[in-house]
Amino acid sequence: MTTFTSHQLVLTAIGEDRSGIVSELTQLVSECNCNIIDSRIAILGNEFTFIMLLSGDMAAISRVEHTLPVKSVELGLLTMMKRTSRHTENEFGAGYTLEYSGLDTQGTLSRVTRFFAEQKMSICSLKSDTFEEQGEMHMSCLLEFNTPCELDFDQFKEKFEELSGISNVHYVFRRIR
Template sequence: MTAFSNHQIVLTAIGEDRPGIVSELTQLVSDCHCNIIDSRIAILGCEFTFIMLLNGDMSAISRIEHVLPTKAMELGLLTMMKRTASHTPSEFCAGYTLEYTGIDTPGTLSKVTRFFADSNISICSLKSDTYSQEDDIKMRCELEFNIPVDVDIDQFKISFESLSHTLNVDYIFKRIR
């Protein structure tokens, strides 16, 4: 890569899940001389979703912007792209995961994410799903987050304990960094 390889773009692709789709997209990225810095894949229902953060020089980023729409139509994908810049992480004192489970109840995830927002804590990663257990539909969620230096982690945990009782969920905090 050249000295101008600091250009970045976020690419999102959604379409029917099928073997080879990841290979097609990663080959396109490679052919356009972009590099995949970060990526996530999820299957939601019958739909494949792929989010990638790419970097490259200006011509590589322009090439992917030009070539992707045609390739997406060929592959039956809905795509979206947005240029971005390198993420500048804020100062934090620790990183954690929160895993919680309980009976699937509408609004639980919304209340948990509102709790984080009200606590001025950004969520870095979130995965949630539901599953059957005995005669119940259960939910599980895992969030990854960083505690800003000005947030009292002990008070945060105490407050979450209260929320967990209200929402009737079991949870585990794990320090990861």
């Protein structure tokens, strides 16, 4: 497949977690002559979630769009599809991860993501979780993000230090690119 004839489709599937769902979906994609460029799986509560970025020629993408609805009914899945195009990276200064944890208090993730938006950060991935420890609920979060070229990272860290004090979280930044 050349980039000139390649089209892309984002496919999301949600349903009750059980063995074999991944195999069924990836087999359908393969039989339609599409390639899985990127994918993510998560179990949220008792629900299985699967997001895939597919590529293929126009006919292959159309086959997925026409065969998936029948397969999703058969598997008891809620599915959604959207055509897209190749992602173009914006220029950025550097890439980092932020890992933070603390007591589980309402609004922490909202405050952190709002802070990142105000600083013009591009969040690439985010995983948050809660867990019980010594009778108290705690949370942890891992974000991967890109910084704008003009960002003064030391000043950014100082501002985040203030936010972490308000939110009562411990954190670590790591440069990854």
